[in-house]
Amino acid sequence: MTLAIVGTATVSCSTPDPHVSLTVDAPAALMDQPVHTRISGLSSGEEVTVTSRTVDRHKALWHGRATFRANGRGQVDLDTAAPTSGTYRGADGMGLFWSMAPIKGDPEAASFVPPSSPKNTYRVSLTATVHGRQLAARTLTRAWAETGVTRRDLTVSADKVAGTLYLPAPGTPRHPAVLLFGGSEGGNSNTATAALLASHGYPALSIGYFNLPGLPKALQSIPLEYFATAARLLAKQPGVDPQHILAMGYSRGSEAALLLANDYPHLVHGAVVYSPSAQVNDGFPDRGAFAWTKGGKPVPEGVIPLSHVSGPVLAIAGAADLLWTSPQWARQIDKELDGADNRYPHQALIYPNAGHGLGTFPYLPAGTHLTNPVTGRDTDLGGTRAGDATAREASWSKVLALLTSLS
Known part of the structure; x- marks a missing residue:
């Protein structure tokens, strides 16, 4: 299923590292479509923290976090890698999405409502941080209605x-x-x-x-x-x-x-x-x-x-x-x-x-x-x-x- 959305996949690095990359297979997708995410270019066993961020209808910030250790090829595949710590446990490629919590308040008493948008979309940013340095980032667009609906x-x-x-x-x-x-x-x-x-x-x-x-x-x-x-x-x-x-x-x-x-x-x-x-x-x-x-x-x-x-x-x-x-x-x-x-x-x-x-x-x-x-x-x-x-x-x-x- 294709969404007619442009300009949704961006790469930004506060301190660029040409060897580290964060790749996703669906930078623009419906809300119920999974995203497959991979971090590459790390050293074997190196620790990386991946965070997710978005804003709800009331302009409140939500975030998720997971820390991983790279495999022998210097990669972390979020579908198969279990975080050593974070907002979710066990291997789960969409864990950084459903486990997000509001910065303020009790996550057990809050439910994320996407912001109103004429394009029926909202954005989620993913970032990869190593040794305190943000080395790669992606901004994804999530939609609740396909173009033409x-x-x-x-x-x-x-x-x-x-x-x-x-x-x-x-x-x-x-x-x-x-x-x-x-x-x-x-x-x-x-x-x-x-x-x-x-x-x-x-x-x-x-x-x-x-x-x-x-x-x-x-x-x-x-x-x-x-x-x-x-x-x-x-x-x-x-x-x-x-x-x-x-x-x-x-x-x-x-x-x-x-x-x-x-x-x-x-x-x-x-x-x-x-x-x-x-x-x-x-x-x-x-x-x-x-x-x-x-x-x-x-x-x-x-x-x-x-x-x-x-x-x-x-x-x-x-x-x-x-x-x-x-x-x-x-x-x-x-x-x-x-x-x-x-x-x-x-x-x-x-x-x-x-x-x-x-x-x-x-x-x-x-x-x-x-x-x-x-x-x-x-x-x-x-x-x-x-x-x-x-x-x-x-x-x-x-x-x-x-x-x-x-x-």
Whole structure:
């Protein structure tokens, strides 16, 4: 996949050394694309520190660091070399990206949000320092939308749904499409994921269902018909294969995604659910209210039926989820589909050391605590930053592979 970006790979040395080089294979790439980095020209066994730096939407500086010893050829390949110290452990070619932390504040309570940019890009600088001297540097451009991807904001007053529609570049062949929505945080929280999906050729609509203009203030009495309206809107877009529309729901949104796949099987043809629930829960933050309605009647709490699902289901959970029992629920979803003799691919993906915040796409730094914008409450989501990073990378490849299989 090619990004039409120029001038993104630069080399700068505060004290030039013609023998030391820092090379990367993807100086301009989508945010979910790995970068392979190598340091060359060192002495055998020589110590080098590689740092990463970037700036978030609030102009706060983030950085990562890893110290290595060169191999017998005077090289360090970040894909295979384990740092002797730094912000991550073990060989990981993208460790300097996901392990970045803010200069100020608790990294467990912070998540990196890229700065707003008309070009849908942000920059990460990598530097190699030996004996206190910066000998090589690269500046990389990371993008959340490929050139040609179009964006359109939707409002309840004009479109009957609130969200953001991303479509692949004009002329892209028809592909499966994805309807995305988040959980109890409310708002429209999956725009970057939708932009990346469109960049891979899959039309995507990220919607909010409460806590946006024209929508309920809380997760209470949300009509399933609202999601069905969004799915029908998505099905009509150019480049969409209307026979393959998946719902992607996170946390509380997983309930809506599974209900849609079961209750509207001719419209929504499967689901991808992160940190899911296998049952309908009560409203939020008012625990005495119903969360969902259909036909004007409350959807009762209890196990979500899956006997009518007409497409694949991926249930993705972290084994260390502290918010709720998503690993057990993911297994229950898979077992229920087995029991219904569902003929479509379905799988529970459970990742060790990952918590409730294990999704969706990889390589952005994210903490393990969340302050809910609705309640203002700080919550420990469980897992570790490294565990979540591993889960994001592995599960995202599974999601893209599933979409490819439907194309």
